[in-house]
Amino acid sequence: MEGKTRNSGDLWSGLALAALGAYIVVQASRWDYLTPEGPGAGFFPLWYGIAIVALSAVLVVSNLRQRSSLRVTIAWDRVGRALSTWLALALSVALFKPLGFLISFALVTYFVVAVMYRRPLKIAALVATAIAAGFYLVFPFALGLALPVGVLGF
Amino acid sequence: MEIITGLANGFAVALEPANLFWCFVGVFLGTVVGILPGLGPPATVAMLLPLTFNMNPAGAIIMMAGIYYGAKYGGSTTSILLNVPGESASVVTCLDGYQMARKGRAGAALGIAAIASFVAGTVGVLGLMLVAPPLAKFALSFSSPEYFGLMALGLAMVVLLAGRSMVKALLAALVGLWIGSAGTDLFTTTSRFTFGQMELLSGIDFVVVAIGIFALGEVLSNIESREEAQLLPAPKGLKNLLPTVQDLKDCRFAFFNGSVLGFLVGVLPGAGSTIASFLSYGVEKAVSRRPEQFGTGVIEGVAAPEGANNSETGGALVPLLTLGIPGSGTTAILLAALVLWGFKPGPLFIPENPALFWGLVASMYIGNVMLLVLNLPLVPLFAQVLKTPAYILYPLILGVSMVGVFSVSGSTFDLALLMAFGLLGYLMRKLDYPSAPLILSLALGAGMERALRQSLMMSEGSVSILVSRPMSAVMLSLAVLVLMIPLFGRFNAWRLRALEQ
Numbered sequence: 001m002e003g004k005t006r007n008s009g010d011l012w013s014g015l016a017l018a019a020l021g022a023y024i025v026v027q028a029s030r031w032d033y034l035t036p037e038g039p040g041a042g043f044f045p046l047w048y049g050i051a052i053v054a055l056s057a058v059l060v061v062s063n064l065r066q067r068s069s070l071r072v073t074i075a076w077d078r079v080g081r082a083l084s085t086w087l088a089l090a091l092s093v094a095l096f097k098p099l100g101f102l103i104s105f106a107l108v109t110y111f112v113v114a115v116m117y118r119r120p121l122k123i124a125a126l127v128a129t130a131i132a133a134g135f136y137l138v139f140p141f142a143l144g145l146a147l148p149v150g151v152l153g154f
Numbered sequence: 155m156e157i158i159t160g161l162a163n164g165f166a167v168a169l170e171p172a173n174l175f176w177c178f179v180g181v182f183l184g185t186v187v188g189i190l191p192g193l194g195p196p197a198t199v200a201m202l203l204p205l206t207f208n209m210n211p212a213g214a215i216i217m218m219a220g221i222y223y224g225a226k227y228g229g230s231t232t233s234i235l236l237n238v239p240g241e242s243a244s245v246v247t248c249l250d251g252y253q254m255a256r257k258g259r260a261g262a263a264l265g266i267a268a269i270a271s272f273v274a275g276t277v278g279v280l281g282l283m284l285v286a287p288p289l290a291k292f293a294l295s296f297s298s299p300e301y302f303g304l305m306a307l308g309l310a311m312v313v314l315l316a317g318r319s320m321v322k323a324l325l326a327a328l329v330g331l332w333i334g335s336a337g338t339d340l341f342t343t344t345s346r347f348t349f350g351q352m353e354l355l356s357g358i359d360f361v362v363v364a365i366g367i368f369a370l371g372e373v374l375s376n377i378e379s380r381e382e383a384q385l386l387p388a389p390k391g392l393k394n395l396l397p398t399v400q401d402l403k404d405c406r407f408a409f410f411n412g413s414v415l416g417f418l419v420g421v422l423p424g425a426g427s428t429i430a431s432f433l434s435y436g437v438e439k440a441v442s443r444r445p446e447q448f449g450t451g452v453i454e455g456v457a458a459p460e461g462a463n464n465s466e467t468g469g470a471l472v473p474l475l476t477l478g479i480p481g482s483g484t485t486a487i488l489l490a491a492l493v494l495w496g497f498k499p500g501p502l503f504i505p506e507n508p509a510l511f512w513g514l515v516a517s518m519y520i521g522n523v524m525l526l527v528l529n530l531p532l533v534p535l536f537a538q539v540l541k542t543p544a545y546i547l548y549p550l551i552l553g554v555s556m557v558g559v560f561s562v563s564g565s566t567f568d569l570a571l572l573m574a575f576g577l578l579g580y581l582m583r584k585l586d587y588p589s590a591p592l593i594l595s596l597a598l599g600a601g602m603e604r605a606l607r608q609s610l611m612m613s614e615g616s617v618s619i620l621v622s623r624p625m626s627a628v629m630l631s632l633a634v635l636v637l638m639i640p641l642f643g644r645f646n647a648w649r650l651r652a653l654e655q
Contacts (some may be wrong), residue, residue, distance in 0.1 A: 040610035
């Protein structure tokens with residue numbers, strides 16, 4: 001089990017970055033490298049793309065060559081809490097069009113309080129309503145800033 | 155004479171009621187942000203930046219700078235009472251500050267932190283005032299090759315000191331360059347990395363990336379655990395916060411050491427206030443008659459780092475305002491803020507905007523006085539901020555981040571990008587990729603590419619222009635040397651030891 005989690009972050013992030021670097025190099029090679037006026041649109045990206053590929057290769061190779069006892073471990077069990085919050089947040093952004101900012105944000109706040117921090121549902125509802133109302137009073141009402149509006153008109 | 159006239163005009167600007175108000179708002183928010191562990195100055199400055207677009211630029215920059223240096227004052231409170239630094243620059247204050255609090259001397263520790271911050275913060279502003287104008291005049295002789303060299307050196311320094319792995323720091327910087335390249339190339343009107351999205355033709359907004367990486371990334375990282383730290387009681391009453399005459403005598407050299415070292419380190423790109431505070435603590439310990447007592451609750455061990463991290467602010471504004479080169483995540487966001495308000499930080503910034511520059515300098519003198527007044531008698535009140543439950547604080551930060559991004563463009567596409575960069579910021583923390591190089595290269599990327607391409611146009615394609623001009627040759631050589639440090643065992647061991655500490 002431990003062997004599976006060891007430093008897999010460095011390895012996978014290195015591979016992802018190598019893929020990104022390769023994509024940048026391929027894209028940059030389609031644009032002008034040099035024009036009669038000087039360096040073209042592909043000049044700068046080509047070089048940093050190559051650098052990304054080279055450095056991520058260094059990261060991957062040094063990771064593979066590392067003795068397993070020296071490798072950094074990541075507490076993946078804690079990642080779940082953060083990713084759940086991120087997913088809830090991303091979902092709330094997707095719901096801005098039908099529900100508007102205030103309702104969507106109240107829902108995500110409710111989720112954080114009730115699920116992430118395991119507070120009683122009444123407290124969660126109270127905090128979610130109070131924060132959404134506070135946002136309405138400060139931003140659209142007092143500062144005149146527009147927030148995403150849903151089908152209900154707010 | 156020029157400086158005195160400038161400063162007098164600056165005070166006229168800073169003392170306008172509206173600017174005084176924004177200065178107060180900035181230092182107050184900065185103190186609160188500094189006190190709250192898990193919410194740093196870059197996240198706050200990034201979050202609030204969009205809300206300043208409709209403000210008078212003078213008021214806006216005064217407020218943003220107030221948050222920046224105010225956070226340094228506030229950071230000491232949690233270090234002393236909680237043994238948890240409110241922000242990275244206050245890490246070293248924990249060593250002696252918390253021990254003093256445990257011995258019942260929290261008041262003296264908080265008091266000396268505020269006084270040292272005030273003294274050194276004021277010296278830092280003095281340094282900014284004296285060094286910035288002549289440096290700006292000198293930088294007028296810089297052309298594209300020198301700017302490219304300077305930006306490369308700044309980025310190399312940030313990479314050197316950003317984290318244990320220079321490979322990861324370099325990769326973060328290169329990803330920042332890539333994000334900065336997205337959009338239409340202004341030289342050739344070619345669309346680059348737009349993935350067929352119309353919204354990306356004008357590039358990715360710096361604010362979206364900064365808020366995503368710093369604010370969202372920080373909240374997601376903090377939300378991983380539900381642990382609450384144990385707060386020691388804050389002393390009540392001004393009398394209990396004043397250090398004794400002996401304390402002040404013991405701290406005489408610490409005030410000087412913190413002020414001078416902090417400013418000098420601030421001027422260097424990449425070093426930042428954390429390094430400044432550690433260096434001044436080390437120097438203080440080295441010259442002390444009782445070095446063995448450091449770490450057990452010695453008052454100089456609080457005064458020196460607190461002074462240094464405040465003086466550093468003045469130093470950090472020197473390259474930002476005179477060369478347009480930021481040295482840290484927060485100053486990179488301040489650079490973006492100045493550009494968004496329509497200014498061009500660089501050698502011409504002071505001659506073209508004397509009221510803004512001198513107004514900012516004068517406001518920093520005023521802000522330091524405000525902070526001293528706020529931080530001495532009101533510490534018990536600020537300590538109450540620490541009792542804000544995380545389940546209220548984090549949704550508030552997430553909400554302000556989203557409102558901030560939406561207020562810039564009114565586009566839900568930018569909100570989707572914010573989510574993506576929030577996830578990136580979290581993963582970077584998790585996988586130990588430093589975020590400062592990414593933000594800095596994003597801020598400098600367009601300028602760096604422009605400077606390089608203009609240099610090559612000047613030389614008709616010959617890269618020798620970068621090394622044939624003395625200034626750019628020196629700066630590029632230094633940048634290469636800095637990046638080669640991991641190859642020299644002894645230097646790299648020193649670097650790793652400093653970062654580990």
